[in-house]
Amino acid sequence: MRIDKFLKLSRIIKRRAVAKDLADQGRIEINDKRAKSAANVSTNDLITIHFGNKTIVVKVLKLAEIVKKDEAAEMYELVSESYEQDKENE
Template sequence: MRLDKFLKVSRIIKRRSVAKEISDQGRITINGNNAKSSSNVSVDDQLIIKFGNKTETVKILRIVETTKKDEAEQMYEIIDESYKEDFRKGVN
């Protein structure tokens, strides 16, 4: 399955167009390699997704073409979630 479609179906990213934009900007890696929206993903792949100040590492558990909202979270497992320090915090 294409990366952008997986991100949308799994509801990690709500819109496929946004998933395409983020992946084409080089903000997503698959198993340590830079990914494009057209990159194929498969079960057991590890994705690192950089959202603004948050970086999320997920492992793909299953791939399905369509899913209901409550079943989408069963498609992946969050391995790590980290936030950048906001350099403006503590500045008076």
């Protein structure tokens, strides 16, 4: 499954176009390798997403073509979430 589609179906990112833009900007990695929006993800892959000053790492648990809203969280496991401190405020 394409990374942009997975991020949308799992509700990590609300819109596929936003996921595509993030990937094309180099802000998404699959197993520590920069990923384009067409890159494929598999179960057990680690996805790192850089949102501004926030970075999350999720592990892919399952892939599905059709996902109900309440089942979306079952597609991944949050491995870590970190925030980069604003250097101007130090």
